[in-house]
Amino acid sequence: MDSSSITDACMNNDLYKVQQFVEDSADVLLMRDDDGRVPLHWAVSFQNEEIALYLLSHMETVDIDELKDKAGWTPFHIACAVGNMNIVIELCNRRLKPDMNLSTVQGITALHLAVSKKHMEVCKFLVDNGASVRIKDKKLQIPLHRAAAAGSMGLIELLCKAQSPINVQDYQGWTPLFHALAEGHGDVAVLLVNQYYADDQLEDHDGKKALDVALDDKVRKHYIQNIL
Known part of the structure; x- marks a missing residue:
């Protein structure tokens, strides 16, 4: 059986067809496609909850x-x-619970991903259930880097209350403060x-400070006027 058949059914939210495939052979549940994905990957990706x-229930x-897929x-x-x-x-309610801190090939955790998309409810759930705020991905970024780049005050507060380091430098020497200013999030930088207590005197690998990479003069001025 071609894995693309049940994959298509999962993508198209065709529960009846998915049920037929599984009833014919439970082997399809773990059948991998060219991306290394099983049908569940696609049902979740397309948010077809009933199929997922x-x-x-059969897994x-x-x-x-x-x-894990190829990534x-x-x-x-x-x-x-x-x-x-x-x-x-x-x-997470399964007997075999997922590892909250499992990393992808790029070193990315579920928390990195949820923070990047600003899914506050998911982020809070992950943190409350043991997800680490300190894991670095392959770019040496922790979730706080992503929260700062995304400009989310709420996520900054959530992660910092969970004891996230503030001044971690990534592969280019940027702390979360650098990312906030570079993306134009002056309020986040001030926070x-x-x-x-982010250190705005730290220098990146090019010898620049966070204020040097601010998006524009408006952001730079707002920052200067509001820091204590």
């Missing part, structure tokens, strides 16, 4: 952490990336300095 729950002894993404990574809280909870 159906597939999971009770399967360890989700073993279902190292599991269905749990995808659920957090798309922000589907129902599926995230369903996956990082005034509330969480």
Whole structure:
């Protein structure tokens, strides 16, 4: 059987066809496509919850952490990336629970992904259930780097309250403060300095300070006027 058949059914939200495939042969549940993905990856990616729950009901002894595609993404990574809280909870309620801190090939965790898309509810759930705020990806970025780049005050507060380091430098020597200013998020930059004591005197690998990479003069001026 071609894995593309059940994959198409998962993408097209055709529960009846998915059920037919599974009833004909349970082997399709773990059949990999060219991306190394099983049907559950696609049901979650397209947020077809009914199909995802159906597939999971036939996968009770399967360890989700073993279902890595070629990029190292599991269905749990995808659920957090798309922000589907129902599926995230369903996956975490299984007897074989997913590892909150499992990294992809690029070193990215579920929290990195949820933060990047500003899925606050998912991020809070992950942090409350043991997701680390300190894991670095291959670019040496922690989730706080992504929260700063995304310009989310709420996520900055969530991560910092969870004891996230503030002055971690990534592959180019940038701290979260650099990313906030470079993306034009002046309010986030001010919050990082005034509330969480980010060091704006640190230099990146090119010898630049955070203010030197600010998006424009408006952002730079706002920052200067508001830091304590």
